[in-house]
Amino acid sequence: MELLVVFDSPSNMTSSLSLRHVAVVGATGAVGKEMINCLYRLGYPFDSLFLFASEKSKGTNIETPDGSTLTVSEFSVDEIVRSKCRIVLLAVSGTFSEQFSPALVQAGCIVIDNSSAFRYMETVPLVVPSLNGLVLKKDELSGGKIIANPNCTSAISAMVLFPLHMKFGGIKRLIASTYQAASGAGEPGMAELSSAIAAHASGTPFTPTVFSHNLCSNVIPCIDTVQPNGYTKEEMKLVWETQKIFNNKEIEISCTAVRVPTMRAHCISASIEFNQPVSVDQVREILHQSPGVVVVDNPGEKIYPVPTQASGKDDVFVGRIRQNLIFKKHGIDVFICGDQLLRGAALNAVEIAVLVNKILAE
Amino acid sequence: MELLVVFDSPSNMTSSLSLRHVAVVGATGAVGKEMINCLYRLGYPFDSLFLFASEKSKGTNIETPDGSTLTVSEFSVDEIVRSKCRIVLLAVSGTFSEQFSPALVQAGCIVIDNSSAFRYMETVPLVVPSLNGLVLKKDELSGGKIIANPNCTSAISAMVLFPLHMKFGGIKRLIASTYQAASGAGEPGMAELSSAIAAHASGTPFTPTVFSHNLCSNVIPCIDTVQPNGYTKEEMKLVWETQKIFNNKEIEISCTAVRVPTMRAHCISASIEFNQPVSVDQVREILHQSPGVVVVDNPGEKIYPVPTQASGKDDVFVGRIRQNLIFKKHGIDVFICGDQLLRGAALNAVEIAVLVNKILAE
Numbered sequence: 116m117e118l119l120v121v122f123d124s125p126s127n128m129t130s131s132l133s134l135r136h137v138a139v140v141g142a143t144g145a146v147g148k149e150m151i152n153c154l155y156r157l158g159y160p161f162d163s164l165f166l167f168a169s170e171k172s173k174g175t176n177i178e179t180p181d182g183s184t185l186t187v188s189e190f191s192v193d194e195i196v197r198s199k200c201r202i203v204l205l206a207v208s209g210t211f212s213e214q215f216s217p218a219l220v221q222a223g224c225i226v227i228d229n230s231s232a233f234r235y236m237e238t239v240p241l242v243v244p245s246l247n248g249l250v251l252k253k254d255e256l257s258g259g260k261i262i263a264n265p266n267c268t269s270a271i272s273a274m275v276l277f278p279l280h281m282k283f284g285g286i287k288r289l290i291a292s293t294y295q296a297a298s299g300a301g302e303p304g305m306a307e308l309s310s311a312i313a314a315h316a317s318g319t320p321f322t323p324t325v326f327s328h329n330l331c332s333n334v335i336p337c338i339d340t341v342q343p344n345g346y347t348k349e350e351m352k353l354v355w356e357t358q359k360i361f362n363n364k365e366i367e368i369s370c371t372a373v374r375v376p377t378m379r380a381h382c383i384s385a386s387i388e389f390n391q392p393v394s395v396d397q398v399r400e401i402l403h404q405s406p407g408v409v410v411v412d413n414p415g416e417k418i419y420p421v422p423t424q425a426s427g428k429d430d431v432f433v434g435r436i437r438q439n440l441i442f443k444k445h446g447i448d449v450f451i452c453g454d455q456l457l458r459g460a461a462l463n464a465v466e467i468a469v470l471v472n473k474i475l476a477e
Numbered sequence: 478m479e480l481l482v483v484f485d486s487p488s489n490m491t492s493s494l495s496l497r498h499v500a501v502v503g504a505t506g507a508v509g510k511e512m513i514n515c516l517y518r519l520g521y522p523f524d525s526l527f528l529f530a531s532e533k534s535k536g537t538n539i540e541t542p543d544g545s546t547l548t549v550s551e552f553s554v555d556e557i558v559r560s561k562c563r564i565v566l567l568a569v570s571g572t573f574s575e576q577f578s579p580a581l582v583q584a585g586c587i588v589i590d591n592s593s594a595f596r597y598m599e600t601v602p603l604v605v606p607s608l609n610g611l612v613l614k615k616d617e618l619s620g621g622k623i624i625a626n627p628n629c630t631s632a633i634s635a636m637v638l639f640p641l642h643m644k645f646g647g648i649k650r651l652i653a654s655t656y657q658a659a660s661g662a663g664e665p666g667m668a669e670l671s672s673a674i675a676a677h678a679s680g681t682p683f684t685p686t687v688f689s690h691n692l693c694s695n696v697i698p699c700i701d702t703v704q705p706n707g708y709t710k711e712e713m714k715l716v717w718e719t720q721k722i723f724n725n726k727e728i729e730i731s732c733t734a735v736r737v738p739t740m741r742a743h744c745i746s747a748s749i750e751f752n753q754p755v756s757v758d759q760v761r762e763i764l765h766q767s768p769g770v771v772v773v774d775n776p777g778e779k780i781y782p783v784p785t786q787a788s789g790k791d792d793v794f795v796g797r798i799r800q801n802l803i804f805k806k807h808g809i810d811v812f813i814c815g816d817q818l819l820r821g822a823a824l825n826a827v828e829i830a831v832l833v834n835k836i837l838a839e
Binding site: 288290292294308312313315316317327328329331332333334335336337340341344345346347354367368369371373375376377378382384386395414415417419420421422423424434435436437438439440441442446448450 | 679697748783804
């Protein structure tokens with residue numbers, strides 16, 4: 116892949132670009148729309164926001180949170196450069212990113228990529244800003260650069276796992292089973308679940324095209340392609356990305372990723388063994404103090420994380436905190452829930468943009 | 478609990494009762510209805526079938542698979558004895574079972590109890606017939622007796638775990654996360670999920686009364702009451718019952734039990750560490766040979782267990798068989814799915830009745 120040599124470009128390429136010009140590519144999709152919202156909500160200091168998508172979405176008008184209307188343009192690298200966008204948020208497929216990110220980098224853009232295309236390359240930082248934002252160095256951001264946004268499940272679970280990892284001598288082992296929402300398959304996934312629910316309610320037959328089975332009243336224990344080891348790519352992402360974000364290849368991780376009929380919040384049931392002893396009270400205290408995490412843990416009073424309550428929220432919710440019955444004093448079980456489109460994608464990407472802007476403005 | 482001393486009654490009490498007279502108590506509920514079907518389908522050799530329920534269901538007519546109609550009577554111990562029923566299948570609450578089972582036993586009945594009321598008492602056998610049916614001894618069945626039917630999740634997962642436990646030197650550790658259907662809360666649970674789906678489709682607000690939250694487009698990580706150790710009773714049932722059915726208190730088990738919006742098939746994501754080495758091929762072969770288990774494991778071709786396909790089936794389905802990435806050569810991950818009302822309740826109970834009849838007829 117000769118394209119991959121051009122991940123960093125000389126800083127003289129950036130002279131015509133501006134950090135105050137921002138592009139969202141894939142602006143008509145579920146993640147792209149949330150990126151636009153987050154750019155406004157987090158107050159990214161842009162002068163101009165440019166929206167791009169494929170040819171078929173060209174001309175679509177999108178209302179922004181400040182009441183103005185932006186028109187979507189057809190994507191091309193030239194168009195991005197002409198728009199002087201230094202910050203390019205990609206809410207596109209891995210294939211698309213692989214095809215165009217190198218040229219964007221060569222043009223001097225900082226590409227914040229929500230796809231998995233470059234996540235596992237050593238030279239590409241994989242960032243959850245509040246956890247490992249320090250991996251972004253000013254001198255490495257002087258030219259073009261790809262910065263990878265983690266997979267939804269990795270980003271959501273990391274918000275809870277990372278502070279515990281830092282406190283209790285590191286995570287030794289993590290066993291996770293997931294409950295992943297339709298939004299993981301984008302706007303088409305959410306639309307298909309809505310249609311499937313409507314068909315179920317009216318007793319009409321329904322043939323799925325996005326998911327392998329009718330997702331209404333069902334769960335599907337397979338997301339993404341199957342790897343040679345029998346795990347799906349979605350499952351291995353949690354392994355690879357947790358190790359990379361935590362900068363620790365020693366953490367042993369096994370995951371089962373399952374699609375469930377929820378709309379846009381993912382859940383993770385996690386059993387964790389730490390290198391040092393841990394107690395439920397300590398975990399609750401650490402997580403209470405962790406930014407972006409809300410402890411909802413009083414099951415006797417019906418208080419625990421549920422997808423409908425986490426949807427649309429920036430925070431990640433955690434509850435059902437218990438001493439693991441196998442790992443005993445070294446182990447904890449938790450149930451984690453977070454909005455897939457926000458912490459799992461758009462919010463995290465925009466937080467990266469905010470951080471990049473801050474680093475370069477300093 | 479002085480009532481508990483009467484679990485076994487002298488065999489002279491049984492003289493007026495007949496194994497060919499069978500009672501289903503709770504006959505109008507989801508499990509009770511399936512028990513009636515299973516009695517016919519499995520060919521239990523009854524001459525007379527008597528249906529009982531609470532006063533409010535008295536007089537309800539139920540069509541049986543052979544086309545006849547049976548009328549539900551109000552339950553009383555006297556009525557059971559008058560009907561000469563030696564076999565009494567209970568599809569009732571734990572409280573009801575606690576109240577009436579001792580008197581039924583004293584009257585000489587063999588009570589096959591689907592509730593958890595007596596499951597954990599040492600003198601009460603907990604039975605999945607094809608796995609540990611040998612715990613039922615002819616001499617212990619000569620009088621009245623309570624036989625406990627396992628919890629749905631325990632029975633379904635045991636069908637897959639037990640043959641592996643026997644083959645690979647015993648299960649050392651089991652970590653499970655469940656995906657449990659609405660039917661676990663009986664007919665009212667299923668009805669509430671249907672109503673919630675209809676309300677979602679029509680955009681109507683919905684207030685749940687059976688579940689703690691609207692189950693449509695949601696998951697609820699808490700089933701049954703919370704125990705002092707922070708685990709729910711539903712989670713601890715898997716621990717207690719697996720150890721009891723497998724007759725091995727050494728097996729370490731940790732579980733997270735989650736309600737999902739499916740109708741009547743439960744799933745279990747299980748990570749298992751064995752005392753001896755194990756391979757994916759060996760597991761597949763053992764499970765292929767295990768009665769009541771169907772291996773559906775070709776995820777590349779979209780073949781894996783899903784609730785909509787397991788619903789209404791006697792068999793338990795297993796797939797996503799992988800070498801666990803943490804326990805390595807000693808570990809396996811599987812995804813299990815089975816009908817909650819059948820293997821998880823009614824089918825298993827009727828199989829116990831069939832076995833009891835066979836033992837006593839020998």
